[in-house]
Amino acid sequence: MPPIVWDLHPRKKGAESEVGTCQECQGQGRIECKECDGKGTVEKDCDECDGQGNLEKAKCQECDGEGSIESECEVCEGYGMKECEACSGTGKRTPFLN
Ligand SMILES: [Zn+2]
Ligand SMILES: [Zn+2]
Numbered sequence: 626m627p628p629i630v631w632d633l634h635p636r637k638k639g640a641e642s643e644v645g646t647c648q649e650c651q652g653q654g655r656i657e658c659k660e661c662d663g664k665g666t667v668e669k670d671c672d673e674c675d676g677q678g679n680l681e682k683a684k685c686q687e688c689d690g691e692g693s694i695e696s697e698c699e700v701c702e703g704y705g706m707k708e709c710e711a712c713s714g715t716g717k718r719t720p721f722l723n
């Protein structure tokens with residue numbers, strides 16, 4: 626019976642995979658858009674009424690009196706996710722780059 630050979634370098638293995646995988650996106654290549662918290666839309670003050678919700682004495686039609694409007698997030702174009710800049714969307718990172 627040959628002796629069982631244990632992996633003597635589990636740490637090294639782990640380190641290697643850490644280097645290969647982009648930590649920013651956990652290897653996904655995409656990260657949640659911080660601008661919109663992954664929702665894909667952002668709420669911003671209505672330009673028409675300056676966030677007041679009404680114009681003079683009438684309800685603002687543009688935002689239906691809400692004072693804010695939901696619009697597509699420009700950063701992620703409404704996807705809620707955007708390409709990871711750290712790895713250019715590849716999900717991998719080498720120690721020689723970045
Ligand atoms: Zn408005
Ligand atoms: Zn976004």
Ligand SMILES: [Zn+2]
Nearest residue numbers: 647650709712
């Ligand atoms: Zn990444």
